[in-house]
Amino acid sequence: MNQIDTGLVKRLIGEQFPEWAHLEVKPVKFSGHDNRTFHLGDKMSVRLPSDAAYAPQVEKENKWLPILSKELSLPISTPIAKGNPSEAYPWPWSINKWIEGETVTKQNVRDLSKFAAHLGSFLVELQSIDASKGPIAGAHNFYRGGLISVYDEEARDAIENNKDVFDETVLKHLWDLALQSTWRRKPVWIHGDVAPGNLLVKDGKLCAVIDFGILGVGDPACDAAMSWTFFDKSSRKIFKEVLQIDEETWNRARGWVLWKALITYDANKISNKIVAEESYRVIQVIVNDYGR
Template identity: 45%
Template sequence: MRSDGATIDGATIDAPLVRALLSEQFPAWAALPLRPVDEGGNDHRMFRLGDALSVRLPSAPGYVPQVEKEQSWLPRLAATVPLPIPTVVGAGRASARFSAPWSVYGWLEGEPAWSAAIDDPERFAADLARFLVALRGADTAGAPAPGPHSAFRGGPLEHWDDEMRDLLLRVEGSERDGAAGIWRDALAAPHTGPTTWFHGDVSTHNLLVRDGELSAVIDFGCSGVGDTACDTVIVWTHLHGAARGVYRRELEVDDATWARGRGWAIWKALIMLDSRWPAQVALARRVLERLLDER
């Protein structure tokens, strides 16, 4: 596969390759212990480097633009948000060994929220919402609009309308009617306000927890400046009980944004219904049930 001149096969990204890249470009770190991170994500491969660093490489050509975006924008966003985000400490360049840019980050301690014990879910929801509100306030001058780099998160839902017609065939009867209605409502509530920063992938894999509290937000690969409705989806995927109401209140977005958020959520749920992973199918069923119960 090729994109922007890069040829990348994620299956070949391993510790020996990373060690060679470090020796070539950052020799001071090349002798540090190196091990893969199991929960490093799908779009990138991650390795822990010593105790204080990590190395992150795009796993396919389509993810290459995310690297330079993070290298450019994370330092600027860090001053705006109330929680730690990844810090770029080394910008690796494309070379004969690896034909794309890559990054060395400071290591952020914490356990992904999907597996962590959260002491106060309502506080967790409030802290997350306040982080996203602060992110929306970051300077947008020259920032990236939605596009392939963000998997079109932050853009108009119409981009997925053709695909959605096929996805709706994965459910039947009242479920299909309800899902189609949610999608119609989302398309009927277009984004008309100012464009602001969005994270684009607010999932429990990208939220770190320490001592029972939200401690950091990671993976800004799908971020950009556009419509923040995509950042509402966690209210259906992972928040429960009173925490859902706290998140809705603290996020401070209008009804049209929530309608588009339901569109994003139903689109993603229908995709996951066909997953080969039983846990994802179960999550998709829960999200679908929640969305349909709200109608």
């Protein structure tokens, strides 16, 4: 496969959408792991899966995002056209409407508590949409919304590998709490990757939610991850209140964050100190929050 760069995107646009071949193609400032994203002119973006594992997301987004967008008060990613696999690139890809805004940071959010309430309200809206025909959580979205127990071995291995760094007893207890319950209500829509990189702000306020690649229906616990990765004590409390999360769901939400932080720390503690330090910070936030 050719390298995913501006040259490849220009070729694909020229071959499949010649009416847009005159538009400038350039990489976006922040591109995710699952997809490589490029500007197409001023009003569109091109998203190409970076691996076969992410290719099914294209069809899913094209099918469901136009439906969900009608029920949500904030703009979300909007597919315009779907590109087909070709000699140059082996998977489907998409052209989407470009949404103006800055990627969320602690510095560009005007009021963290109001931001937490706004994000919580958006997720409540998403969860209220009829999910009866939606894609059940599974391999297509890495089990977000499904049973966290699929990652039990990974989590326990990471705890064992780093018991000289973290309090093994506390982490095992928190992980066990996450496994002790399941979602017993009807499946609801989940974004699957509610993280700063997928949230946009304008004038310090949440203005859009993007990248629904691991969208699915199931247990909403995973969508509360920013409680520990981004929010402070007071905004975390507001986020939890707006979401109306019960303690069992809160335990599972914390488990999702703990699992991801543990395996990320374990994989990067030698090779990527910056990534490892952020994962270490998140684990400390989790432990300190639980101990309060």
